[in-house]
Amino acid sequence: MRASVLSLACLTVLLSIAFPAGVLSQDHAEQLLVELSNASAPPGFEGSVRAILQREMRAAGLEVSTDGLGSVIGVLHGTTDRPKIMLAAHMDEVGAIVRYITPEGMVKFQPLGGWLDQAMVDQRWTILTTKGPVFAISGLKSIHVTPQEERGRVTPRDDIFLDVGATSKSEAEALGIRPGDGIAPASSFEVVAHGRYVGKALDDRVGCVMLLEVLRKLKEQGNKIPNTIYFVGTVQEEVGVRGAHTAVAAVDPDLGISLEAGIAADHPGGRLDLAQELLGGGPVIYLADAQMLVNLKLRDFFQSVAGKNNIPVQTEVTNGGYEDSAELQRYGAGRPSVNFAVATRYLHSHNSMIQRSDLDQAISLLATVLPLLNADNVKAISSF
Numbered sequence: 391m392r393a394s395v396l397s398l399a400c401l402t403v404l405l406s407i408a409f410p411a412g413v414l415s416q417d418h419a420e421q422l423l424v425e426l427s428n429a430s431a432p433p434g435f436e437g438s439v440r441a442i443l444q445r446e447m448r449a450a451g452l453e454v455s456t457d458g459l460g461s462v463i464g465v466l467h468g469t470t471d472r473p474k475i476m477l478a479a480h481m482d483e484v485g486a487i488v489r490y491i492t493p494e495g496m497v498k499f500q501p502l503g504g505w506l507d508q509a510m511v512d513q514r515w516t517i518l519t520t521k522g523p524v525f526a527i528s529g530l531k532s533i534h535v536t537p538q539e540e541r542g543r544v545t546p547r548d549d550i551f552l553d554v555g556a557t558s559k560s561e562a563e564a565l566g567i568r569p570g571d572g573i574a575p576a577s578s579f580e581v582v583a584h585g586r587y588v589g590k591a592l593d594d595r596v597g598c599v600m601l602l603e604v605l606r607k608l609k610e611q612g613n614k615i616p617n618t619i620y621f622v623g624t625v626q627e628e629v630g631v632r633g634a635h636t637a638v639a640a641v642d643p644d645l646g647i648s649l650e651a652g653i654a655a656d657h658p659g660g661r662l663d664l665a666q667e668l669l670g671g672g673p674v675i676y677l678a679d680a681q682m683l684v685n686l687k688l689r690d691f692f693q694s695v696a697g698k699n700n701i702p703v704q705t706e707v708t709n710g711g712y713e714d715s716a717e718l719q720r721y722g723a724g725r726p727s728v729n730f731a732v733a734t735r736y737l738h739s740h741n742s743m744i745q746r747s748d749l750d751q752a753i754s755l756l757a758t759v760l761p762l763l764n765a766d767n768v769k770a771i772s773s774f
Contacts, residue, residue, distance in 0.1 A: 418606070419749065420587075422446070422599050427579040427589035430516045430523065432485025433502045433626045435572035436460060439481040439598065443623040446602045450609050452621065461637040462623045466608060468615030473768040475760060476620045476643035477604070478634055478714040479597030479650070480627030483590065484738045486573035488517065491563065495556030497526065499573055501547060503628030504711070508544045509739045514576035515552055521566030525576065526552040577740040585746040586669065592742040596732045597649035598623060600752055607757040616764035624714055634714035638721045645688070645726050645768050646718025647756075651742070652676070652706060652731030665708050667733035669745040672702030673752035676729035681712035682719050685726035687771040692728065692759060701755045704733065726771045730756070 416424070422442075429438040440462050447454045447464035454464045462481075484503030491497055497517065501510070512530040516523045528550050533541065552573070556562040579589035589595075601621050608615060620641045624633035638646065652674040653665040667674050675692055677684050696703040719727040732752050735743040 419599055419603050419753070420746075422602060423587065423589070423595065424579045426595035426598050427591055429591070429595075430518060430572075430574035430576075431482055431591070432487070432518075432572045432574045433482040433629045434487075435485075435518055435574075436481040436623075436625045439595070440623060443481065443598060443602070447605070447621060450605055452605070457633075457636050457640045459633050459636045460625045461633045461640075463637065463640060464605070464621040466605065466615070466619045466621065468617050468619070470616055470765070471618050473617045473644035473763065473765055474620060474641060475617050475763055475768075476622055476638065476641045476646045476718060477601055477756075478622045478624050478637065478646065478648045478718065479601040480594045480625070480633065480714060481598065481623045482626055482628050482633075483574060483593065483595075484628050485575065486515075488567060488569050488571040488573065490569065491559045491567060492551070493559050495554070495558045495562040496529075497552035497554060497562065497567060499550075499552060502572075504738055505547070506738070507547045507550075510547060510550055511545045513740050516574045516576045517552070517554070517567055518572040518574065519566030519568070524554055524565050524567060526554045526573075529553045575740040582743070586743055587746065588741050588743050590740050590742070592734050592744055593651035593737050594627065594649070596651050596734065596744055596749060599749065600649040600732070600756065603753045604756045604760070607753065608760065611757075611761070615761050617760075617768075619760060627714055631712065631714050631717050634717035638717055643718070643721070643725060645763060645771065646715065646721075647727070648713045648715035648718060648729045649756075650676075650713050650729055650731040651734035651737060651744070653708060653710060653737060654733040654735045657735055665710065666706055667704055667731075669733050669735065669743070670747060671704045671733060673748060673755055674704045674706050674731040674733055676706045676708075676713075676715070676731060678707045678709075679712045679716075679729065680709045681716035682727070682729070684728050685719070685771065688726045688728045691762075691767070691771060692730070692755070695759050695762065696755055699755070699758055701751050701758075703755070706731070726768075
């Protein structure tokens with residue numbers, strides 16, 4: 391009896407180590423979001439996220455390959471080869487790249503993706519070296535030695551440096567740091583009030599979760615889909631949708647859907663006239679952004695299916711960025727495309743926020759729309 395009690399106690403300790411508080415109660419989507427958000431993958435350094443997508447796609451029985459830039463492509467065969475439907479979620483996050491190491495051992499960098507200068511100071515970072523990750527902070531001059539006239543000034547990005555604790559260039563290099571190493575924000579995933587999540591890189595790890603969870607739902611339905619669906623994790627979206635450009639050529643789709651983090655402005659200082667999304671308002675259809683206008687028939691198709699299934703849908707008109715859907719739309723002689731998103735606060739920073747209900751409704755709507763995209767419907771959507 392005593393041995394059994396001791397064994398149970400040991401098991402409890404081991405479980406607490408393997409599964410920290412809260413993890414045992416997480417569902418599959420939340421587990422994925424935690425793992426993906428905490429992974430470090432700035433543009434060009436997507437390996438950690440690619441490995442997760444490859445693992446999940448192979449576990450679902452997909453044929454998995456990569457293109458020449460490193461985008462991952464999984465194929466789910468339905469009852470017919472065509473139409474080909476391409477779902478694209480980008481694996482990279484805004485980050486930086488090591489440019490120079492000072493004689494004092496400080497690291498100067500070049501941003502990868504769109505950063506506000508004020509979002510980069512006094513933060514924690516991970517430098518991805520061949521010897522492993524190196525912790526760093528972006529230094530901030532103490533208020534005690536900052537002249538009054540400078541205290542309200544935003545530090546320009548060219549003045550920002552990363553401190554890894556080294557006292558010389560040779561010490562920094564001994565840690566494995568060298569020019570060209572990737573740099574990612576360091577920030578842990580958290581569950582907050584009202585079913586909301588906070589984490590880094592939700593742009594676009596929330597899209598990656600949509601990709602994988604829709605795949606799981608379709609597999610549960612038995613692959614009874616009248617098309618072939620390509621589940622694609624693209625690279626280098628944050629530096630000019632480069633991965634989508636090559637991946638779409640590899641897939642040759644008849645219709646494309648990019649899965650994204652949207653721009654929520656429902657916070658103090660937000661401008662709803664510039665970005666109309668609200669947390670808790672349901673998934674988002676982008677009608678216009680800086681590089682594309684949505685295919686109107688595809689928009690109507692999504693909205694009709696959503697209405698019939700009582701799924702709320704928001705719309706967005708913005709000129710503040712663009713996504714993989716721009717490359718999907720421009721491929722070949724043109725393809726019907728849509729950018730489908732989950733509203734996200736505080737994009738391109740160390741801490742973004744989403745609401746779980748928006749993610750669940752986005753997955754539900756996609757899982758309902760995709761089996762309806764048969765040859766006749768795709769032909770009708772593609773016709774003018």
